[in-house]
Amino acid sequence: MSGITKxxxxxxxxxxxxxxxxxxxxxxxxxxxxxxxxxxxxILAGVHQPDGGEISWxxxxxTLRSPIAAMRLGIATIYQELDxxxxxxxxxxxxxxxxxxxxxxxxxxxxARASATALLARLGHxxxxxxxxxGSLSAAQQQIVSMARALSHDVRLIVMDEPSAALDPDEVDNxxxxxxxxxxxxxxxxxxxxxxxxxxRIGDRVTVxxxxxxxxxxxxxxxxxxxxxxxxxxxxxxxxxxxPRPGDAARAAGAEPVLRVEGLSRDGEFxxxxxxxxxxxxxxxxxxxxxxxxxxxxxxxxARTPSTGRVxxxxxxxxxxxxxxxxxxxxxxxxxxxxxxxxxMLESVTRNVSVSTLSRFSxxxxxxxxxxxxxxxxxxxxxxxxxxxxxxxxxxxxGGNQQKAVLARWLLxxxxxxxxxxxxxxxxxxxxxxxxxxxxxxxDEGLAVLLVSSEVPEVLGLADRVLVLREGRVVHTAPARxxxxxxxxxxVMEGSPTP
Amino acid sequence: xxxPVSPAQRHQQDTPAATPAKTPARQPAxxxxxxxxxxxxxxxxxxxxxxxxxxxRPDQFLDSGNLQLVLTQASVIxxxxxxxxxxxxxxxxxxxxxxxxxxxxVWATTLATQEYGFAGILFTAVVVGxxxxxxxxxxxxxxxxxxxIATLAMLASARGLALQITDGKTQIVTVESVLDLGIPDAYxxxxxxxVLVFAVVTVVGWxxxxxxxxxxxxxxxGGNAEAARLAGIDVRRQRLYLYLLSGLCCGIAxxxxxxxxxxxxxxxxxxxxxxxxxxxxxxxxxLSGGRGTIVGSVLGVLVFTTITNIFALNNxxxxxxxxAKGAIIVAAxxxxxxxxxxxxx
Numbered sequence: 001m002s003g004i005t006k007x008x009x010x011x012x013x014x015x016x017x018x019x020x021x022x023x024x025x026x027x028x029x030x031x032x033x034x035x036x037x038x039x040x041x042x043i044l045a046g047v048h049q050p051d052g053g054e055i056s057w058x059x060x061x062x063t064l065r066s067p068i069a070a071m072r073l074g075i076a077t078i079y080q081e082l083d084x085x086x087x088x089x090x091x092x093x094x095x096x097x098x099x100x101x102x103x104x105x106x107x108x109x110x111x112a113r114a115s116a117t118a119l120l121a122r123l124g125h126x127x128x129x130x131x132x133x134x135g136s137l138s139a140a141q142q143q144i145v146s147m148a149r150a151l152s153h154d155v156r157l158i159v160m161d162e163p164s165a166a167l168d169p170d171e172v173d174n175x176x177x178x179x180x181x182x183x184x185x186x187x188x189x190x191x192x193x194x195x196x197x198x199x200x201r202i203g204d205r206v207t208v209x210x211x212x213x214x215x216x217x218x219x220x221x222x223x224x225x226x227x228x229x230x231x232x233x234x235x236x237x238x239x240x241x242x243x244p245r246p247g248d249a250a251r252a253a254g255a256e257p258v259l260r261v262e263g264l265s266r267d268g269e270f271x272x273x274x275x276x277x278x279x280x281x282x283x284x285x286x287x288x289x290x291x292x293x294x295x296x297x298x299x300x301x302x303a304r305t306p307s308t309g310r311v312x313x314x315x316x317x318x319x320x321x322x323x324x325x326x327x328x329x330x331x332x333x334x335x336x337x338x339x340x341x342x343x344x345m346l347e348s349v350t351r352n353v354s355v356s357t358l359s360r361f362s363x364x365x366x367x368x369x370x371x372x373x374x375x376x377x378x379x380x381x382x383x384x385x386x387x388x389x390x391x392x393x394x395x396x397x398x399g400g401n402q403q404k405a406v407l408a409r410w411l412l413x414x415x416x417x418x419x420x421x422x423x424x425x426x427x428x429x430x431x432x433x434x435x436x437x438x439x440x441x442x443x444d445e446g447l448a449v450l451l452v453s454s455e456v457p458e459v460l461g462l463a464d465r466v467l468v469l470r471e472g473r474v475v476h477t478a479p480a481r482x483x484x485x486x487x488x489x490x491x492v493m494e495g496s497p498t499p
Numbered sequence: 500x501x502x503p504v505s506p507a508q509r510h511q512q513d514t515p516a517a518t519p520a521k522t523p524a525r526q527p528a529x530x531x532x533x534x535x536x537x538x539x540x541x542x543x544x545x546x547x548x549x550x551x552x553x554x555x556r557p558d559q560f561l562d563s564g565n566l567q568l569v570l571t572q573a574s575v576i577x578x579x580x581x582x583x584x585x586x587x588x589x590x591x592x593x594x595x596x597x598x599x600x601x602x603x604x605v606w607a608t609t610l611a612t613q614e615y616g617f618a619g620i621l622f623t624a625v626v627v628g629x630x631x632x633x634x635x636x637x638x639x640x641x642x643x644x645x646x647x648i649a650t651l652a653m654l655a656s657a658r659g660l661a662l663q664i665t666d667g668k669t670q671i672v673t674v675e676s677v678l679d680l681g682i683p684d685a686y687x688x689x690x691x692x693x694v695l696v697f698a699v700v701t702v703v704g705w706x707x708x709x710x711x712x713x714x715x716x717x718x719x720x721g722g723n724a725e726a727a728r729l730a731g732i733d734v735r736r737q738r739l740y741l742y743l744l745s746g747l748c749c750g751i752a753x754x755x756x757x758x759x760x761x762x763x764x765x766x767x768x769x770x771x772x773x774x775x776x777x778x779x780x781x782x783x784x785x786l787s788g789g790r791g792t793i794v795g796s797v798l799g800v801l802v803f804t805t806i807t808n809i810f811a812l813n814n815x816x817x818x819x820x821x822x823a824k825g826a827i828i829v830a831a832x833x834x835x836x837x838x839x840x841x842x843x844x
Contacts, residue, residue, distance in 0.1 A: 324731055342729065344719055344726055345722065345723065346789045351718075351719075355730045358712040358715055367712060367715065
C-alpha cells in the first residue's frame, strides 16, 4: 500500500500512509487511538475505499472494492469486535458465505462440521465443538473461531486487530504458536497491538502510525529500543497544546466539592470508587479501554444503575440510575459516541442545543421558537461554534463543532457538573487545542469537569488531578503535573503495585 | 441565509489548522427545503390525478358532490393517519389502528351505549380508543415490548373483542342527532362535519408536531432515542403519550365512521393500519423515525382516496387499485431511500 489517504467528514483519518508487508513476516502496526490503524486495515479489508493512493498485491495493482473482493485475493481480517453470529453454530460461522454445497445451494452440514473440526484442531483448540452455538463460547474461544474463519479461506494475508486484548496469558502463548505456524507456511500477518512486549516476541518489522501518517516504516521489531518506539507514537505535536492551568492555590483553598462520588460500584465493571470534583476543577480518569472509565461516567450520570455507592451533588444524593435526576441536579454528559448517544443527526444545531432545555422556551407546551433560537445561538457563539448558523444541520458540522453543540446544550441548561467522555474523539488534530481551551474556560467559569480519555497526554495536559483506573479500580491518584505519560502507561498497562 | 459576522466569531481562537474551509452553508438549506419540495411533488401528483379524473369522467369527477365524497371518505382514514404519523415519527409503529377503530365503533353502537344518545356514543368511542392506546403504550414503554409485537397483539385481541360484542351482526344506529351529521347535505360552518373534524385534527396535529415541546420530543425520540434519554428526556413517558394519542385518533375516527355508515361493525377499519402507514410514508415521514410531516401524511391520504374514487368512477376493479397503490408506495419509498442516503453522512 502506498500513499493511502482517507477522509471522513470533518476528519482526515489517513494522510499518505505507506505499508509494505512481505510473505511470511509478522508486520506490526503501532499507534495510539485515533492514529488511523483501524481505518488502514479497513481499507485493506475492502470495507472502506481510499480517497487516494495505490494498493498492490503480489506485484499487481488491485482495487479492493468490497470485503468479498479482498477475501477472494486471500486477505482475511480478524476484527477487534468479533463479527460472529451468536445464534449460529461454530461450523456455520466459519463457513458463513462460502458454505460447502451440493448443487450450489444445499449446505453440506456434515462436511462443514468436519472441516471446521479440522481447522480448530490445527489451531490447537480441538475442544471447541464445531456443532455448538457460538453464543455459548467464551471470548477467547470466539477469537479462535474468528481465526478459523479467516483460515477457512485460502488466505495469504491475515490482519489481526488487537487479537490478544481479550485473552489470558496462556491463551496469548497459544495465539503466538498459531501465528508462528502461519508464517512458516508463508502467510503474512499484520498484527496490531498496544502491548510492546508482544510485538518484541513475535514481530518482524514495525510500522508506526501517528495522526494518520506513517512516522516510521519497517523498523526492526526486535532491536528498536522501546524508548524510540514510544517517542514515535507519542511525539508531541500541535494536538497537545493545552491551556495553562490557573494557580492551584486559589482552588485548593478548600472549596466544597460540587460532585461527590462515594463507594460507587457496578458488578464486573468497577468497584468502590470515590472521587470529588470542585467548582473550577478538571479531574481526569485515565485507563485502558475496558478499565471501566466510560462505565463510571455513565453511572454517575444515572444512565447505568450502580450496585452500591452513591452520587451527591452539593451534598444531596441523587436517585440512582436516573438520568433525569442527574440532569435536574445540574449534571451534563458529552457521551463517548457522539453520533449515537449525543446528537440528533437529522436536526439543526438549534434543536440539538435546546433539547435538554425545551420547557424553558415553552408556555403550556407551546414553544417560543424565536427565544429558543436566540438562546441556542448565544450558547454556540460563546463556544465559537462554526458555522455561526443555528439552522445548519448538525451532521454537516466537523467533529469538533459537533462536540461544541453538545457542550452548548449543557451550557444553555446552566449545568454545574460536566462529564466528558472522550471529548476529542473524531476531532481533527488542529481543532483539539481549541476544544481544550473551551473546556478549560468552562472550568474557569466555575464548572466542575470530570474527564475521561484514552489518550493519556490529553488527560495529563487538561486535568488538574488524575485518577488512574485499572480493571475497574483506582490504582493511583495525583495532581496531573506530578505524573508523566510513561508513569501513567506503566500504571495502566503493567499494573505495577500501587505506590 | 447569510449571517452577520459576530465579534465572537471574528476573534475566536483561530487555532492552527482550524477546521478546513468546509464550514459555510454547504448544505444547510437543503434539509429545510426538502419536505416542502416533497409536499409540492405530492401536490403535483394530486393535481395530475384530478386532471385524470376530470378528463376521464368530466361529468362526474368534478361534481361538487363527488369531491365532497372524496373528502368525507378521506376523513376517517385521515384522522387515523395523523396519529400514526406521530407514532412513526417517534420510531414506532401502530398496527392495531384498524382493530381499535372496529372495537371502538362497535362498543359505541351497542344498544346499552345508544341509550345515552350522542354524547354516549362519542364518549365511548373516544374512551375505548384511549384505553387501547394506553395498553399499547404501557406494554411498549414500560413493558419493553417491541411496538410491532405489542400492537400486533392488540390488533388480534381488539378484533376478537369486537366480534364478540357484535356476534358478527351489524349494529344499526338509531340516535337521530348522530345520523344527521352523516347525511350528504349536513353542513357545519358550510363544511361537511366529518371533513371539519378531519381539518381540525390536521391543524391540531400540525401545531402539536411543529410548535410544541411534545412534538419536539417526539422527533428527538425517533431520531435518536439514546441521545434523547441522555439529554434528559423521559423517553418512556413520551412513548406512552404517543400510543395514547394514536388511540385517541382511532376513537375519533371510529366515531366518524359510525356517523358515516350509521352503524357499527366488527369488520370496520379493515386494513386501516396499512393505509395509514402507506399514507404517512409516501407523505415523507421516515419509517425509521426522526422526521415526520402532517401535511405530507394528509396529502398522502388524499392521493390514495382520489385514486380509489377515480378507479371507482371508471368502473375499474379494486384489484387494479391495489396494484396502483402498491406501485405508488414503492416509488415513494425509493425516493425516500435516496433522501435518507443523502441525509446520513
